[in-house]
Amino acid sequence: MKNALMAALLIAVSVPAYAAGKRAELDGVWILFRAEIGKVQLTPEGEKKRAAYDYQKDDPDFQCKPASITRVMHTPSPPIEVRQHPDYVEVNYEFMDVRRRVPLKKGLALKDAPYAARNYPHLGRSVGQYDGEALVVETAGQRAGVLDTLGVPGLYQSDQMRTVERFIPNGDKMQIVVTHQDPVYFVEPFTVTFNYLRLPGGKIEKWDCKPEEATFERFIPNKK
Amino acid sequence: MYRKCAAAAMIAGWVFFSCAAGIAHHSVAANFDSSKSLDIVGKVKEVEIRNPHSQITLLVAKPGGGVTEFYVEWSDKNALLRRSVPVTKIHVGDMVTVNVSPSKRLPNLGYFRTATLPDGTVLKDCGFAAFREGIAKGKTGCEENAR
Numbered sequence: 001m002k003n004a005l006m007a008a009l010l011i012a013v014s015v016p017a018y019a020a021g022k023r024a025e026l027d028g029v030w031i032l033f034r035a036e037i038g039k040v041q042l043t044p045e046g047e048k049k050r051a052a053y054d055y056q057k058d059d060p061d062f063q064c065k066p067a068s069i070t071r072v073m074h075t076p077s078p079p080i081e082v083r084q085h086p087d088y089v090e091v092n093y094e095f096m097d098v099r100r101r102v103p104l105k106k107g108l109a110l111k112d113a114p115y116a117a118r119n120y121p122h123l124g125r126s127v128g129q130y131d132g133e134a135l136v137v138e139t140a141g142q143r144a145g146v147l148d149t150l151g152v153p154g155l156y157q158s159d160q161m162r163t164v165e166r167f168i169p170n171g172d173k174m175q176i177v178v179t180h181q182d183p184v185y186f187v188e189p190f191t192v193t194f195n196y197l198r199l200p201g202g203k204i205e206k207w208d209c210k211p212e213e214a215t216f217e218r219f220i221p222n223k224k
Numbered sequence: 225m226y227r228k229c230a231a232a233a234m235i236a237g238w239v240f241f242s243c244a245a246g247i248a249h250h251s252v253a254a255n256f257d258s259s260k261s262l263d264i265v266g267k268v269k270e271v272e273i274r275n276p277h278s279q280i281t282l283l284v285a286k287p288g289g290g291v292t293e294f295y296v297e298w299s300d301k302n303a304l305l306r307r308s309v310p311v312t313k314i315h316v317g318d319m320v321t322v323n324v325s326p327s328k329r330l331p332n333l334g335y336f337r338t339a340t341l342p343d344g345t346v347l348k349d350c351g352f353a354a355f356r357e358g359i360a361k362g363k364t365g366c367e368e369n370a371r
Contacts (some may be wrong), residue, residue, distance in 0.1 A: 077299060208275060
């Protein structure tokens with residue numbers, strides 16, 4: 001009996017840190033409850049891009065392309081999934097079938113990290129680590145283009161954009177705070193806070209977006 | 225709401241947004257006037273339940289004769305299934321009355337609210353906001369959709 005107890009204790013102690021404590025609550029499927037955008041101060045170049053933005057021509061949604069992780073998370077209905085592993089974290093987004101694999105390798109420089117979403121390299125290279133109970137994901141190497149079309153339409157990012165996402169567990173709630181830093185289009189860093197609810201029994205389904213079905217021209221008779 | 229934000233931003237001299245998601249150009253709130261509703265009577269030409277948006281095409285009689293196409297925009301397929309909306313009840317060839325929120329930009333476009341089917345059944349969709357509220361209250365989402 002004593003040996004059995006000792007064995008159980010040893011197993012409990014040897015459970016990897018990623019699964020221990022509150023951070024284990026991050027695992028699951030989540031649905032967006034609310035998104036809040038902080039103070040956004042554009043540079044003159046950012047203002048110029050925003051003024052020229054024409055959603056019918058410039059919105060990557062119409063080509064079935066995820067503009068950025070911020071844009072992906074801004075889409076209200078498709079859920080996201082977090083799965084933590086000893087040396088990486090999977091973040092799967094139903095919207096546009098984005099599947100992200102973020103390495104948890106101490107000392108790995110962002111420039112040496114693999115593209116997090118192999119099917120969408122323009123979303124950049126990411127590295128993750130834990131800060132207490134929060135998962136922190138840093139990303140760089142994102143391709144210049146549209147950053148967001150919801151919340152604030154016509155925000156652009158340069159290839160200097162760097163983001164830090166903090167995944168904060170709270171039982172059946174999760175918050176992801178994304179700090180964006182891009183000196184080309186933004187005077188100072190700004191945050192977008194995504195508040196999620198756990199989706200019981202939730203599953204990430206295939207999105208399977210087809211550009212010919214997503215195009216704005218589907219609203220124009222005889223152009224479908 | 226968007227105008228208020230933009231005006232505030234102009235006054236302040238910088239762009240300040242703390243508005244909730246969904247006020248942008250490519251969103252239901254920005255593109256459709258949810259304060260209005262319109263009944264469109266027509267014959268179902270196509271039902272496309274798909275991502276990123278579903279679409280029903282109706283053939284609507286024109287006052288002077290002939291028909292014109294009216295497009296009913298709807299949620300993505302995955303969301304409709306998650307909300308248990310019985311989308312298979314709408315069939316090509318059916319004469320239906322679809323109640324929509326009209327587009328703010330295009331005259332031949334509206335956003336789905338309800339559909340009255342040939343047998344009088346009213347097809348409803350609680351929508352994402354109600355689904356989300358249901359989840360927040362510990363329910364499975366929109367139970368009434370499945371009725």
